[in-house]
Amino acid sequence: MSRDLAARPAAAADIAEAEAFLAAHPEIDAFDLVLIDLNGIARGKIVRRHELLPIFRSGRHLPGSILGLDVTGEDVDETGLVWADGDADRRAWPVAGSLVPLPWTSPPRGEVRLSLFELDGKPMAADPRRALARQVALLEADGFHPVLAYELEFYLLDRVRGEDGGFRPLRLPLSGERPNGIQVYGVSELDRLEPFIDAVYRGAEAQGLPVETMISEYAEGQFELTLRHGTALRAADDLAMLKRLIRALAVRHGMMACFMAKPFGERAGSGMHVHASLADAAGGNLFADAGEELSPLLRQAVAGLLATMEESMLVFAPHLNSWRRFSAQSYAPTTPSWGRNNRSVAVRIPAGAPAGRHLEQRAAGIDSNPYLVGATVLAGMRKGILEKADPGPETTAYAETGSDALPPDWRGAIETAARSSFLKDALGARLHHVFLALKRTEYRRFNAEVTALERSLYGEVV
Incomplete structure (x- = not known):
């Protein structure tokens, strides 16, 4: 199989879900693609209506490094998801039952949740949703x-x-x-x-x-x-x-x-x-x-x-x-x-x-x-x-x-x-490694910050 053609995973949402949603919601012209990263932060992109069916049919490329971002949104190379593999794409597939309207938007948008998979259709081990599915x-x-x-x-x-x-x-x-x-x-x-x-x-x-x-x-x-x-x-x-x-x-x-x-x-x-x-x-x-x-x-x-x-x-x-x-x-x-x-x-x-x-x-x-x-x-x-x-x-x-x-x-x-x-x-070993890399990087970042309380307590005292 070509590296550019992703095998469809069994867990991916059926295209009939998208067809039914589009028929029921002609007013919705854009959709949020949402992936939850290891810090629980929603990340993704907005796509137009005509892009939705192809995503349900063939998935959508997203960089694997999206799961290697720290809480500030910066890449953490120690995760092995950035330069170690050339910031390679994986394939995101819609989660079954997740296509819903966004009731707070005007003009109206929809939303679909995603899960990341390798290009051969195997679950990406660093996806937090995968860890729960495995247990x-x-x-x-x-x-x-x-x-x-x-x-x-x-x-x-x-x-x-x-x-x-x-x-x-x-x-x-x-x-x-x-x-x-x-x-x-x-x-x-x-x-x-x-x-x-x-x-x-x-x-x-x-x-x-x-x-x-x-x-x-x-x-x-x-x-x-x-x-x-x-x-x-x-x-x-x-x-x-x-x-x-x-x-x-x-x-x-x-x-x-x-x-x-x-x-x-x-x-x-x-x-x-x-x-x-x-x-x-x-x-x-x-x-x-x-x-x-x-x-x-x-x-x-x-x-x-x-x-x-x-x-x-x-x-x-x-x-x-x-x-x-x-x-x-x-x-x-x-x-x-x-x-x-x-x-x-x-x-x-x-x-x-x-x-x-x-x-x-x-x-x-x-x-x-x-x-x-x-x-x-x-x-x-x-x-x-x-x-x-x-x-x-x-x-x-x-x-x-x-x-x-x-x-x-x-x-x-x-x-x-x-x-x-x-x-x-x-x-899972891969997610454990990625999670620790993120937390160690965040710890170093915050530990290096000199706080207002430190300046107040120590500035003219010690």
């Missing part, structure tokens, strides 16, 4: 069908910074006032945010995103949205695209949507909690309670997550700012721990009907990549099940931290991830 396949080979749901915590901020250059909470659209105090679960704040909330729900419906509950969270301007559970790949796709929807709608409502793990030092951080269970081939919940006791399979999965948490922290907290979220007496876990109906632990068993029992992994920040988080969570669960591991005693009160329970900071997490055979297997 799903391994579990399915064992007879387990993973079901995931993500929670999305985020801040809505004023687009105009304060005099000190810092972020400020939004002005609520209906009152023009900023939120007053924490007001967790406050309904007045949600009511005064109604135009934005309505736009989110309408946009989610247009895009087929299963958005459910919205909550005023534990800080001024912080909110949470939940997504209904689904297959692992669909759940991660939904989370990635919901972030894009919220960010775009916030701009159009005069606000800024912030998905930093810790935008304010003195206020709550934002997590990406992952709810997970395993189903049998008929859809029955294998984590359902066994009489009065938790399912042995659920306990084994919890044990696997606890045993691999230290090695997984770079995935759950991938940026410098991520590590500011973990502090005592907060809702971010600071030790590998588990418990029922306890929000201070790393792996929580939520209250609820025994038939719907599942676990909730609470370590990941909202700034992490949902595909990598999902892959790592499923790999940890699978490890615990294969080893028939025991999670030990549950935590019934606040989960205190241990001195060496987890990496102490970003650099420690990078070093731990580099040594981890578990993480290398969970992500």
